[in-house]
Amino acid sequence: MDLQGQNGLMTTFREGWRSRKASAWLIALALLAFYTDLYFFDHLTEPAKALGLRSKWFxxxxxxxxxxxxxxxxxxRRHGNARYNRYRIATNLGVQLVLAFLLPFVMPLLAGAPEDDYWKYEYFAASIWPLDHYKLHPSILRAVPLVLALTTVALAFLVAPLLGFFFGKRWYCSWVCGCGGLANTFGDPWRHLTATSTASWKFEKVAVHSVMFLAIVSTLLLFVDAFADTGETFHAVIAGGEWWSMKSLYGYVVGALLAGLVGVGFYPLFGPRVWCRNFCPMAALLGLTQKLGRFRIRVKPDMCISCGNCTTYCEMGIDVRSYAQSNESFTRAACVGCGMCAHVCPRGVLKLENAPTLQEDKARQRLPVVNL
Ligand code: SF4
Ligand code: SF4
Structure with a gap:
């Protein structure tokens, strides 16, 4: 193991596949081809069946x-010398192997469900509304077993906001979520490619909150249909089976295009958090909870030497150095709490913590409350 833990920094810009050279473009093209085939063609179904898997999604x-x-x-190998990194990545892997792959595969078999009803038991608990938009459709809640419907509601409205308030969005985005898990592992070699410009920050705020708004309003309208006497007015538009229904468009535009093709296909060119930063409705919602809650990155005063490692390694494009230089502890809605800014800082300036005193600190230091 690399006991210095800093070798990643030494090699980052020398390797073509990590620096938008030809090899990076080739990897991006391969990923884009894979996701195009996955979402729009059916070549993976046969190999899946040959391996004893129920569908190409397994x-x-x-x-x-x-x-x-x-x-x-x-x-x-690069950053495993920190306990935070080891536990975080181990949790990511555990969630993927057990909650995302194993449980959805065996649950219908254990429940003895008829084949047509398998989908009701293929439940991925770590994919929480609004990331998994369909889970909270009233028709889906009615169809799945009661315990799974209650789990969906509890995770979305109790567990996620409470954990977000006390621990920030890191509990989900950097420890549990499958998209974050892939970004933290397979996508890690490209984390330094995330845009840090003001324009990218402005785009992020508009885009991510627009998708969140769309997800919340459309779900609310479905509940209006379910509980008011509207004669399913919104159902066909939002949850219908036509290509123009929001369910289909959301599936293709948000699920396939933004989360899959753009989100993963462009890892080698734009970094591993394009989806999380700009389009994920769950990240947007947890980001707002984080702003109101206890998570913060504490800056130890007058220690920063302005090397910029923290900003370079921030996968969410946050200019951490500017906060460190101005001795300003901060909470940013976009921060996923990966901890890499603190890990790569040669002076130990930064510390991730859950403290109730951020606003008091700011008032004492006469610092402005940082915007989203
Ligand atoms: S500010 Fe630090 S903890 Fe937050 S996303 Fe960036 S590198 Fe990770
Ligand atoms: S906080 Fe640490 S890593 Fe960031 S610029 Fe200052 S010394 Fe460098």
């Missing part, structure tokens, strides 16, 4: 797990 989940394991080895 084969995808298996390949996803393999990519995460390979990425985890890469990451831990």
């Amino acid at each position: 084969l995808y989940s298996a390949l996803y797990s393999v990519a995460m394991i390979g990425g985890a080895v890469y990451y831990l």
Whole structure:
């Protein structure tokens, strides 16, 4: 193991596949081709059946797990000298292997469900509304077993906001979520490519909150249909089976295009958090909870030497150095609490913590409350 833990920094800009050279473009093209085939063609169904898997989505989940394991080895060889990093990556892998792959595969078999009803038991608990938009459709809540419907509601409205308030969005985005898990492992070699410009920050705020707004309003309208006497006015538009229904468009535009093709396909060119930063409705919602809650990155005063490692390694494009230079502890809605800014800082300036005193600190230091 690399006991210095800083070798990643030494090699980052020398390797073509990590610096937008030809090899990086080739990897991006391969990823884009894979996701195009996955979402728009059907070549993976036969290999999946040959392997004894029920559908191409289980084969995808298996390949996803393999990519995460390979990425985890890469990451831990560079940054595994910190306990936070080891526990975080181990949790990511555990969630993927057990909650995303194993449980959805065996639950219908254990429940003895008829084949047509398998989908009701293929439950991925770590994919929480609004990230998994369909889970909270009233028709889905009515169809699945009661315990799973209650789990969906409890995770979305109790567990996620409470943990977000006390621990920030890191509990989900950096420890549990599958998208974050892939970004933290397979996507880690490209984390320094995330845009840090003001324009990218402005785009992020508009885009991510627009998707969140769309997810919340459309779900609310479905509940209006379910409980008011509207004669299913919104149902066909939002949850119908037509190509123009929001369910189909959301699936293709948000699920396939933004989360899959753009989100993962462009890892080698734009960094591993394009989806999380700009389009994920769950990240947006947890970001707002984080702003109101206890998570913060504490800056130890007058220690920063302005090397910029923290900003370079922030996968969410946050200019951490500017906060460190101005001795300003901060909470940013976008921060996923990966801890890498603190890990790569040669002076130990930064510390991730859950403290109730951020606003008091700011008032004492006469610092402005930082915007989203
Ligand atoms: S500010 Fe630090 S902890 Fe937050 S996302 Fe960036 S590198 Fe990770
Ligand atoms: S906080 Fe640490 S890593 Fe960031 S610029 Fe200052 S010394 Fe460098």
